[in-house]
Structure formats: structure tokens, C-alpha cells
Amino acid sequence: MTTRKVRVRFAPSPTGPLHIGGVRTALFNYLFAKKHGGDFILRIEDTDSTRFVKGAEEYINESMEWLGMTIDEGVKQGGDYGPYKQSERREIYKKYADQLVATDWAYYAFDTPEELDALRAQAEAEKKTFAYDMHTRKGLKNSLSLSENEVKQRMEAGEPWVIRFKMPENTEVKTNDMVRGSVTFNTNTLDDKVLYKSADQLPTYHLANIVDDHMMDISHVIRGEEWLPSVPLHIMLYRALNWEDTMPQFAHLPLILKPTGKGKLSKRDGDKGGFPVFPLNWQLEDGIAAGYRESGYFPEAVVNLLALLGWNPGTEQELFSMDELIQLFSIERVNKSGARFDPDKARWFNQQHLVRKSNEELAELFQAELKERGHERENGYVSEVVGLIKERVNFVSELWEQCSFFFEAPVEYDAKVVKKRWKGDVPAFMTELMPVLEQLDTWQADVIKAAIAEQIEAKELGFGLVMNAFRLALVGGGFGPDLMTIAEMIGKEETIQRLKAAVENIG
RNA sequence: GGUCCCUUCGUCUAGUGGUUAGGACGCAAGGUUUUCAUCCUUGAAACAGGAGUUCGAUUCUCCUAGGGACUGCCA
Numbered sequence: 001m002t003t004r005k006v007r008v009r010f011a012p013s014p015t016g017p018l019h020i021g022g023v024r025t026a027l028f029n030y031l032f033a034k035k036h037g038g039d040f041i042l043r044i045e046d047t048d049s050t051r052f053v054k055g056a057e058e059y060i061n062e063s064m065e066w067l068g069m070t071i072d073e074g075v076k077q078g079g080d081y082g083p084y085k086q087s088e089r090r091e092i093y094k095k096y097a098d099q100l101v102a103t104d105w106a107y108y109a110f111d112t113p114e115e116l117d118a119l120r121a122q123a124e125a126e127k128k129t130f131a132y133d134m135h136t137r138k139g140l141k142n143s144l145s146l147s148e149n150e151v152k153q154r155m156e157a158g159e160p161w162v163i164r165f166k167m168p169e170n171t172e173v174k175t176n177d178m179v180r181g182s183v184t185f186n187t188n189t190l191d192d193k194v195l196y197k198s199a200d201q202l203p204t205y206h207l208a209n210i211v212d213d214h215m216m217d218i219s220h221v222i223r224g225e226e227w228l229p230s231v232p233l234h235i236m237l238y239r240a241l242n243w244e245d246t247m248p249q250f251a252h253l254p255l256i257l258k259p260t261g262k263g264k265l266s267k268r269d270g271d272k273g274g275f276p277v278f279p280l281n282w283q284l285e286d287g288i289a290a291g292y293r294e295s296g297y298f299p300e301a302v303v304n305l306l307a308l309l310g311w312n313p314g315t316e317q318e319l320f321s322m323d324e325l326i327q328l329f330s331i332e333r334v335n336k337s338g339a340r341f342d343p344d345k346a347r348w349f350n351q352q353h354l355v356r357k358s359n360e361e362l363a364e365l366f367q368a369e370l371k372e373r374g375h376e377r378e379n380g381y382v383s384e385v386v387g388l389i390k391e392r393v394n395f396v397s398e399l400w401e402q403c404s405f406f407f408e409a410p411v412e413y414d415a416k417v418v419k420k421r422w423k424g425d426v427p428a429f430m431t432e433l434m435p436v437l438e439q440l441d442t443w444q445a446d447v448i449k450a451a452i453a454e455q456i457e458a459k460e461l462g463f464g465l466v467m468n469a470f471r472l473a474l475v476g477g478g479f480g481p482d483l484m485t486i487a488e489m490i491g492k493e494e495t496i497q498r499l500k501a502a503v504e505n506i507g
Numbered sequence: 508g509g510u511c512c513c514u515u516c517g518u519c520u521a522g523u524g525g526u527u528a529g530g531a532c533g534c535a536a537g538g539u540u541u542u543c544a545u546c547c548u549u550g551a552a553a554c555a556g557g558a559g560u561u562c563g564a565u566u567c568u569c570c571u572a573g574g575g576a577c578u579g580c581c582a
Contacts, residue, residue: 013582048581113580120579129508129578162580180512189510189578197580205582229511229577254513255575263575308531312520316530335520337513338575345519345532355545392544402544417542464541471542479543 006038007219010064011209013045014056017282017289018063019267020341021224021256024306028253029222030069031307031329041216042074044085047208049200063279067299068322081216086208093203096211096241097163097196101143105240106195109142109164110154133191134169163196165206165233165240173232178220178251179334185232193233206230210237213248222251222331225338226264251331254310255338265341275343296395298357301350309339319352351394359387365396373400375407384489388481402480406489409498410476413506417478421468422506429459429466430473430503434496443492445484473502 010026012018018026033040042064044057061076073079083089100106109132116132123130130136137144142164143151155161171187195207203211213221231250238247255264259273270277270290279302280291292302304320312335313328320328354362363382370377389402404410413422436455440447456466471483474495480486487495 011582015582045582051581109580111580116579127508131509131578160580164580183511185511191578194580199580202580204580209582224576225512226576226582231511252512257575259518308519310519314521316521318519318531335513339520340518342518342532348532389544391546421542462541468542477543481544482540483542 004219005217006033006036007041007217008033008038008222009041009043009213009216009218011043011045011212011223012060013048013051013205014053014060015048015051016053016056016267017278017280017291018060019265019277020279020292020306021265023063023067023279023302024256024309025222025224025253026064026069027067027303027306028311028329028331028334031325032220032222032331033072034326035329038219039072040069041079041081041218042071042077042084043212043216044075044087045205045208046085046087047202047205049087049202059280059282066279066293067303086212087202089208089212090201092215093196093208093211094201097203097207100165100195100240101163103240104166106163106165107137107143108151108155108161109140109192109194110146110159110161111141112160115141131191132164134167134188137164137166137192161198162194164192165195165237167192167233167236171236173235175231175235175250177228177231178249178331179254180228180252180336183228183231187232187236190232193230206233206237210234210241210243214238214241214243214246217246218248220251221248222253225252225255228252251334254335256309257338257340259341259343264338269341273343275341275346296397297346297350298353301346301353304353305346305349309341310335319349319356347394354393354395355391357390359383359390362386362390362396362399366399369397369400370407373407377407381489388485405475405480405486409494409501410474412476413472413502414477417468417472418506421465421472421478422502424465425459425461426465426469427503427506429455429461430469430499432459433470434499437492437496437499440492443488445482445488448487449484470499472506473499
């Protein structure tokens with residue numbers, strides 16, 4: 001086998017936001033390309049003029065950029081194999097569509113969508129299935145059944161037509177899929193797919209992808225399992241075009257399934273399950289579809305969790321950087337069966353990546369929210385705070401609720417904690433504690449602790465009871481990092497102030 | 508319905524012709540943190556079923572069942 005340069009493409013159609021199944025396909029293509037020192041190409045498959053959605057192409061680019069998948073060739077990046085947008089390659093497809101008709105691998109068909117719908121409906125009523133195929137094509141309106149003259153007349157009259165592939169009879173088509181192994185089909189069960197439509201002068205996906213993959217010298221086609229059934233058509237197309245010797249190798253990825261219930265993950269599952277299905281937010285007519293970015297996920301966490309949906313390196317390592325993934329990725333280790341998406345584990349991945357980030361980096365991310373809340377604090381202080389609490393959160397957005405007391409006094413006190421901890425001699429003790437703290441010259445955690453301990457001993461009170469009440473006063477609840485550290489960080493005046501406020505306001 | 512694909516704990520998965528079938532998420536219990544979270548320990552939890560091959564199948568083969576995808580002038 002000659003060594004061919006690895007060139008793979010991610011080929012989404014700009015019909016809306018990219019969904020994470022598509023993102024994972026892109027990721028596996030990217031990992032495969034980089035692993036083998038190859039090229040990662042982004043091709044826009046906009047051959048359905050009726051489904052074009054404004055902004056979708058930009059969304060795709062932005063998503064790839066956010067996730068750190070660098071595109072080597074594409075509409076924005078350029079490259080030697082352009083154009084990378086199918087709607088700009090019309091003449092190319094037309095040429096090959098014509099060639100297929102000329103070589104008797106395809107034919108013109110004039111049946112309207114309405115007529116075909118009617119045939120399908122009729123067949124269904126009889127509990128049968130209608131297919132435009134080798135068994136029915138003779139009875140339909142096409143250049144195989146109509147006279148040459150009539151075909152000419154219809155075309156000259158401007159009647160819309162399509163070009164359909166003339167699927168040969170009884171031919172075994174075998175493919176050696178990189179993830180599934182050998183898969184065999186028989187052409188007898190295949191239909192005559194539309195290859196080209198006169199209405200918008202564009203090919204359908206099938207023709208376009210074969211022509212482009214060939215012309216762009218794509219070495220491997222890595223795509224979702226939903227494409228497996230069209231593999232025989234694609235192979236026949238390569239054969240018909242005489243390109244079979246340079247046909248790319250196929251790899252069909254398992255689907256990502258819904259967290260619960262049946263079927264593949266769909267755009268709606270996110271709302272129902274409370275997790276994002278898209279990389280970035282997407283504006284809908286009636287609201288927004290949540291994106292991972294806006295939901296607080298780190299791109300590296302998304303990449304990590306997606307990589308492990310259907311692939312694993314065979315070791316017990318679960319946390320990876322993009323570079324490690326590139327290093328370790330191998331298409332042979334991709335699973336065959338569909339993987340259910342687990343929102344809980346997705347959060348866990350984010351938490352793991354969050355904990356691994358430096359306090360400084362997290363502090364910087366957190367500063368935006370702090371400013372919004374009116375707190376201008378230097379990075380050093382914020383970093384220290386973040387370091388104390390980062391292990392309690394999954395997202396940067398959860399930081400505030402865990403550490404607001406480092407920035408402002410509690411405005412209310414957790415009723416449950418009040419009931420449990422703020423009773424008996426406690427309020428009186430707190431009042432007596434204030435002057436003691438006031439007298440401290442050194443405001444450090446251990447010093448404060450010693451002073452309080454001494455006081456507790458003198459009064460013969462329970463350590464736990466007092467400390468929890470003290471926490472309630474400083475924090476407003478029964479949570480947070482080490483209490484003495486909190487006291488030290490907010491300072492002597494503030495600590496006494498909060499004690500005072502608690503005594504006055506609770507009860 | 509037809510074609511094709513798939514099947515190990517609830518979920519993501521490792522794994523082998525002979526293993527106490529391993530890990531992770533989640534769940535439960537205990538410990539640490541004088542509290543919460545983290546963390547640590549422990550626990551419950553799986554080879555879809557049936558034949559066959561074999562001294563021996565979770566592993567190989569076949570069948571059944573279940574699940575999935577496709578079945579558009581969508582991609």
C-alpha cells in the first residue's frame with residue numbers, strides 16, 4: 001500500500017446549530033488527522049437550498065474554534081482544493097452528473113415530488129413500500145421509459161427533472177469499514193437515488209460528497225453511523241466515475257443516544273434533561289437552545305467527554321488534554337455500539353477540569369461576575385478564595401454561592417442552622433467574644449482559634465456548638481471552608497461586625 | 508415491512524477460550540474534614556436468551572429476542 005497523506009473532512013450542512021453528535025464526528029476526524037500528521041478540512045455542504053439557515057456557517061466555525069479544532073482548509077481558511085462550499089461548485093457536479101447519464105450509470109426522471117408522495121402513500125395503504133428502483137423505474141416517467149423524443153420535449157419545455165442513479169442489479173457490494181469490519185450489501189435492495197436536481201442546479205449529498213472527496217483527495221471518510229446504509233451507493237458511484245482505486249477508507253462512528261428512553265440524541269433532549277446539546281448558544285424563534293460554552297463548560301472538558309463517548313484508550317485514564325487525545329487516538333479502538341449520553345458524567349468532567357486549573361486562571365474567569373456584583377478585588381485575594389472552594393463546584397458560575405461571604409456579609413441566615421446552632425448561651429457568648437477578638441494584635445487563623453478556644457473553656461461550652469454558631473454569623477449558613485481562615489481573610493473588623501449583626505438580627 | 512448495524516453493572520466502558528469479570532459516573536454506608544463539599548474506605552450492581560464447537564465458553568459459530576440507523580428532489 002502506498003502511503004497516502006491523511007486528509008479528512010468534516011462536512012456539516014449549514015441548516016442550524018451543530019449538535020454534539022456532529023461535534024464528536026468533527027473531533028474524531030480532527031484527532032485522526034492530527035494523529036497521522038494529516039489535514040483537517042471543513043467543507044460546507046449546502047446543497048439543499050431550501051434548508052439554508054443564516055448564521056449557521058459562522059456558528060460552525062465559532063464552535064470549532066472554541067473547542068480548539070484547528071481547520072487546515074476551509075471556506076475561511078482557504079486551501080488548494082477549493083472552493084470548500086458546495087454551492088460554489090455547481091459546474092463541477094453538473095459535469096459529472098452529465099457524465100453519468102452519458103455512460104448509462106444514471107438517467108433523467110420527471111416524476112414530481114407530489115406524484116412520488118402519492119405512490120408512497122398508496123403503497124403504504126397496501127402495507128407495501130414504494131421505492132424508485134430497478135423494479136419500478138420502467139413504469140415511471142424517466143429517460144429509461146420515455147422515448148428519446150419525449151425526454152427532449154419535456155426538457156425543452158422547461159419541465160423540472162432530476163438525475164437518478166441507475167443502480168445495477170444483483171451486485172454484491174462489500175466494504176471494509178475501519179470500525180465495523182466487513183459489511184456486505186446487495187444492490188437489489190437499493191433504490192435509484194436522486195443525484196442532481198434541475199430546480200436549483202445542485203447535486204444531492206450523495207453525488208456532491210463523492211465528487212468532492214475525490215477532488216479534494218480525501219483519504220478517510222469518518223462520519224456517523226447513519227450513513228452506513230448509503231455506503232453501497234457511494235461505492236457504486238466511485239465505480240461509475242472510475243475512481244474506485246483512490247476511494248477513501250470508511251469509518252462509521254456509533255451514534256450518541258438519548259440519556260433516557262429510546263433513540264439518538266436529538267435537539268430537544270437538552271431542554272428535557274437540563275443539559276446542552278449544542279456547543280454554543282443558538283437563538284431560536286421561541287427562546288434559545290443552550291450551548292456548552294454559555295452553560296459554563298470548559299472547551300477542554302467538552303472535548304474530553306466527547307472523546308470518551310465511543311472511544312477509549314484501553315487504560316484507566318479518563319482525563320485527557322487535546323494533545324494527549326491526539327497522541328492516544330486510534331480509530332481501531334472506536335466502539336461499534338451506540339453510547340448513551342450521561343449528563344451527570346458530563347458535569348463531572350467539567351469539575352475535574354476545573355479543579356485542575358490554577359487558582360489564578362479561575363480567579364480571572366470569576367472576576368467578571370464579581371464586578372457585576374459590585375466587588376472590585378485584586379486577583380491575589382480572589383485567587384486565594386477560589387483556591388479554598390474550587391473543589392466544591394462543577395462550574396465557575398457556582399463559585400459565587402460558595403464564597404459570597406468572602407466579599408460581603410450574609411444578608412440572611414439559614415433557618416435550619418439557626419434552629420440547630422443558635423440557642424441557649426450562644427448569643428450571650430458571642431457578645432462576650434467580641435471584646436476578646438478586639439484585643440487580638442495578630443489576626444491569624446491559629447491565634448483567633450486559640451483565643452476562642454480559651455474563651456470556650458472558661459465558659460465550659462461545647463466547642464462544636466460555638467464554632468457552628470460562629471460560622472453561622474460569618475457565613476450565614478453551615479457551609480464553607482475552614483472557619484478560622486474565613487475570619488482571617490475577611491479581617492478583624494469585619495468579623496466582629498458580623499458577630500454583632502448576628503446577635504442583633506437572629507432570634 | 509425491507510436492508511444494514513449493535514448487545515458486559517442503571518450509564519460510559521476494560522477484558523480473556525480457564526479472571527474473585529476491572530475502572531469511571533451515579534447510588535448507599537462508614538471514616539476524615541468539630542459543619543457542607545472535597546478526600547479516603549467499603550458496598551450493592553453486568554457478560555440478553557437458547558443451541559453448537561470445546562476438557563472448559565462472557566470470549567468462537569448459529570438462531571432467537573431486544574435496541575438502533577436508514578428506507579426524501581435532507582444531510
